[in-house]
Amino acid sequence: MTPALITANRNYSSWSLRPWLLMRALGIAFEDRIEPFAHPVNWHAFRAFSPTGQVPVLIDGDTTVWDSLGITLHLAERHPGVWPQAPDARAFAQCVVAEMHGGFSALRNRCTMNVGVRATLAEVPADLARDIARITEIFSEAMARFGGPWLTGAAFTAADAFYAPVAFRIRTYGLDVGTAGAQWVATILAHPAMQEWERAALGETWREAEHEADLARCGMVTADYRTG
Numbered sequence: 666m667t668p669a670l671i672t673a674n675r676n677y678s679s680w681s682l683r684p685w686l687l688m689r690a691l692g693i694a695f696e697d698r699i700e701p702f703a704h705p706v707n708w709h710a711f712r713a714f715s716p717t718g719q720v721p722v723l724i725d726g727d728t729t730v731w732d733s734l735g736i737t738l739h740l741a742e743r744h745p746g747v748w749p750q751a752p753d754a755r756a757f758a759q760c761v762v763a764e765m766h767g768g769f770s771a772l773r774n775r776c777t778m779n780v781g782v783r784a785t786l787a788e789v790p791a792d793l794a795r796d797i798a799r800i801t802e803i804f805s806e807a808m809a810r811f812g813g814p815w816l817t818g819a820a821f822t823a824a825d826a827f828y829a830p831v832a833f834r835i836r837t838y839g840l841d842v843g844t845a846g847a848q849w850v851a852t853i854l855a856h857p858a859m860q861e862w863e864r865a866a867l868g869e870t871w872r873e874a875e876h877e878a879d880l881a882r883c884g885m886v887t888a889d890y891r892t893g
């Protein structure tokens with residue numbers, strides 16, 4: 666039975682993008698179910714299908730799997746290619762995935778994901794500068810050790826999926842992540858599944874007040890390519 670992946674708005678939902686992109690990129694079939702954010706609180710609506718009141722959620726037969734990392738681990742037990750084969754690449758992928766999952770709060774909060782817009786940051790405080798420096802270091806180490814074009818070499822893996830929302834943030838706010846970082850960002854933005862997500866984001870008619878307020882707090886919008 667084909668599992669159903671429940672995600673929210675393409676334009677805003679960074680955590681949704683990770684498993685969605687991973688499944689698309691690896692060719693894992695799923696029913697693509699979108700539950701848009703409700704204002705002012707979506708917890709009650711999302712609790713109907715998600716134990717945390719959050720997305721993403723994977724419904725795989727009788728099993729409900731929540732959290733982007735929980736879903737990734739579930740998929741890795743059932744499908745090849747979620748993690749790299751080679752032990753050193755696999756260790757690197759799992760570490761950077763864990764680091765992204767539990768960290769980078771300044772990047773997350775100060776550069777909210779809003780796929781369709783371009784913006785100038787109001788400021789780059791020390792915590793954000795540290796996050797950008799660390800991400801730059803990860804990109805540079807990844808390309809030097811594994812040779813690209815993906816973070817752990819020739820194949821797209823969960824590491825790329827977990828950093829994909831960052832690629833949209835880097836483009837939106839014009840962040841400098843070094844030469845290796847810029848190469849990886851260009852590669853992932855050109856991936857057909859990322860382009861599919863972006864097209865859907867640009868065409869969405871939903872505007873969710875809280876995410877738009879986050880954007881206004883992060884910086885000044887210089888372009889808005891949303892057409893919906």
Ligand SMILES: N[C@@H](CCC(=O)N[C@@H](CS)C(=O)NCC(=O)O)C(=O)O
Nearest residue numbers: 678679680681719720721732733734
């Ligand atoms: N750690 C969770 C975080 C999920 C998360 O924060 N999801 C956001 C959407 S991007 C959400 O559902 N927000 C709705 C809410 O918190 O009310 C994961 O990895 O899936």
